[in-house]
Amino acid sequence: MVRLSDLPGPVGGFLGNLPMPEFDSTPWTDAPPLSEARVAIVSTAGLHRRDDRKFRGGASDYRLIPSDIDYADLAMSHVSVNFDRTGYQQDVNIAFPLEHLHTLAANGEIGSVGEWHYSFMGATAPEQFAESGAEVGRLLKDDGVTAAVLIPI
Amino acid sequence: MPFELGRPLGAPNDPEFQLDVLRSALALLERESGPVLEDYPHDAPASGGEPWACPVALPGGEAGGQEARLLREIDLLRPWYEEASRTRGRSAVGLSGIGDVDTMGSFIAGFVSGEPGTPPDGASEEMPFLLRFISDDLKAFYQEAATAQPGRASTSEALNDWLYKETTLGEVLYDLRDRLAASEDPREKATSGGLIPLTYAQRP
Numbered sequence: 001m002v003r004l005s006d007l008p009g010p011v012g013g014f015l016g017n018l019p020m021p022e023f024d025s026t027p028w029t030d031a032p033p034l035s036e037a038r039v040a041i042v043s044t045a046g047l048h049r050r051d052d053r054k055f056r057g058g059a060s061d062y063r064l065i066p067s068d069i070d071y072a073d074l075a076m077s078h079v080s081v082n083f084d085r086t087g088y089q090q091d092v093n094i095a096f097p098l099e100h101l102h103t104l105a106a107n108g109e110i111g112s113v114g115e116w117h118y119s120f121m122g123a124t125a126p127e128q129f130a131e132s133g134a135e136v137g138r139l140l141k142d143d144g145v146t147a148a149v150l151i152p153i
Numbered sequence: 154m155p156f157e158l159g160r161p162l163g164a165p166n167d168p169e170f171q172l173d174v175l176r177s178a179l180a181l182l183e184r185e186s187g188p189v190l191e192d193y194p195h196d197a198p199a200s201g202g203e204p205w206a207c208p209v210a211l212p213g214g215e216a217g218g219q220e221a222r223l224l225r226e227i228d229l230l231r232p233w234y235e236e237a238s239r240t241r242g243r244s245a246v247g248l249s250g251i252g253d254v255d256t257m258g259s260f261i262a263g264f265v266s267g268e269p270g271t272p273p274d275g276a277s278e279e280m281p282f283l284l285r286f287i288s289d290d291l292k293a294f295y296q297e298a299a300t301a302q303p304g305r306a307s308t309s310e311a312l313n314d315w316l317y318k319e320t321t322l323g324e325v326l327y328d329l330r331d332r333l334a335a336s337e338d339p340r341e342k343a344t345s346g347g348l349i350p351l352t353y354a355q356r357p
Contacts, residue, residue, distance in 0.1 A: 003155050010351040011158075031182035039179070050247060054278070054286070057343070072243035077286070081350045084159030084309035086296050089245045091165035100168065100175050110179065147182055149175070151161050 001152055011082050021126060032111075037147040039104075040114030040140055041065075044122025045088075045095045045153035046078025055079060055121035060128040062136055065117040067098065080123045083153055095153055114145040122153055154178075156197045157309065163197035170198055205307035207299050208233045211320060219328075220262035222321040227258050230298035237301035245293040248286040250277025254294050257287045258322075265328045281344040284329065288348050291322055317349065318357040327356045 004012045031037065046055045048063035054077035055063075065074070071092045076085070087094040098117065104110045118136045120129060140148060154174060156163045162171040174193060181189050209229045212222065231254070238244045251257050256273050261284065264270045270280050278286055295316055300307050317323040326348050333345035 001154060001161075002158050006155070006157065008352040010354070014351075026188055028187045030185070034179055034182060037179075037182070054248065056282070057347075070243075074243070075248060076245060077248055077289075079285075079347060081347055082158065082352070084157055084313075085245070085293070086300065086307065086309045086312045087160040087165040089293055089297050090241070090300055092243070093168065093171055094160050094162045094165045097162055097171055097175055100172050103172065104175070104179075109176070147179070149178060153159055153161060 032146050034110055034147075035108060036111040038112045038114055038143070038145050039101055039110050039147045039149060040143065040145045041096060041098060041101065041117040041151060042136065042140075042148050043096055043117070043119040043151045043153070045076060045119060045151070046121040047074055047076050047096055047119040049073055050075045058124055058128075059121045060124050060132055061120075062132050063119045065096075065098075065119055067102075067113050067115050067117065069098070071099075078121055078123065078153065095151065097149075097151075101149075110147075114140065114143050116143060154193050159309070160197065167198060170195075199306070203305055205299075205305045205311045207315060208302045213319070219266070219321065219325060220259060223258045223262050223325055224255055226321050227254055227294070230295060233301040234294050234298035237297040240301070241297075244297060246290045246297070248277070249283060249290045250275045251287065251290070254291070257291055261287050261291070261329060262325055265325055265332055281333065281338070281341045284333070285344055285347045288326055288329070292316060295320065295322055313350070313353065317353040323357075 004016050007015065047065060048054070049065065049069065050073050052063050054075075057079045059079075074092060074096070076088060093099055098113075101110070101113045105113050116139065118139070120132070154161050154163070162174045164170055177193055181191065211226050211229060216222075217225070234244075246254070249257060251260070251273050252275055260270075260273050264284065272278075272280060272283055276283050296312050299312055299315065317326070330345045330348045333341045333348075336342055336345075
């Protein structure tokens with residue numbers, strides 16, 4: 001996440017004034033050793049397979065991205081224009097580092113890569129993701145995933 | 154990850170840096186207590202090489218109609234767009250479903266000039282949402298072409314300054330935004346906000 005002080009005035013002002021959520025508790029669980037972890041990506045970049053449904057404003061659902069996806073089959077339909085897309089145009093790994101996860105797994109640095117990864121469209125109010133977020137949590141668990149990399153855009 | 158929005162792993166085409174960011178994030182899982190809130194300690198590396206410049210000189214100026222000037226730009230950029238697609242094996246162009254970039258250009262310029270806006274063949278969306286995806290496709294076409302030349306140190310600021318301040322496409326996008334913003338159709342009005350970043354909201 002960019003430093004607010006590095007954002008141009010109108011963007012920084014908008015993000016800086018968003019209300020911060022408050023939580024009643026601070027859940028914590030011990031993670032398995034990285035070398036045994038099964039890792040998946042959860043992105044808010046509005047990514048999806050090219051022939052999947054595009055995101056619309058206010059979307060709180062998610063798209064499924066298989067672990068063997070060819071980057072040529074990946075599209076981004078995030079509704080916000082207030083983030084850079086030129087990095088993603090040149091190199092998908094800057095926003096969705098699936099190739100790097102496979103590299104870490106091949107090196108034995110992580111145990112394995114999840115079969116599926118998930119993408120939301122992050123311009124929606126966070127509380128609206130409660131249902132779909134819980135569903136993705138269940139799906140990750142079903143896949144045996146023990147660590148998720150949450151990557152904002 | 155203290156990087157600009159849109160670049161959560163720091164810098165494109167720098168796999169070693171990206172891997173270090175990813176390893177650092179994963180290493181947080183090994184902490185024995187939490188919550189853990191920690192900044193990645195390095196800024197994104199500056200791109201090396203020659204300063205960025207568009208590989209082709211675009212004509213500029215006001216001569217000729219807007220649609221003709223837009224199509225001329227597309228024509229000049231096309232070889233570099235194709236080179237970018239070839240070397241990267243992919244392109245971000247394609248959201249609109251309209252396969253032909255000339256068709257996108259003619260459609261969007263025609264709509265700006267007052268034509269009714271009947272979606273071209275293949276369009277994946279209805280109006281006015283289609284306009285947003287066409288604008289995304291055209292921006293991607295331009296900026297993928299503009300970054301096709303290896304060894305050029307492009308930054309997002311340079312690429313966006315160029316697109317919004319120096320190209321006919323930028324001019325068309327401002328005109329499109331203004332036409333949609335003036336519409337009484339709430340869907341068109343809403344679409345006007347999805348074309349130009351806040352940073353570039355003021356027309357140059």
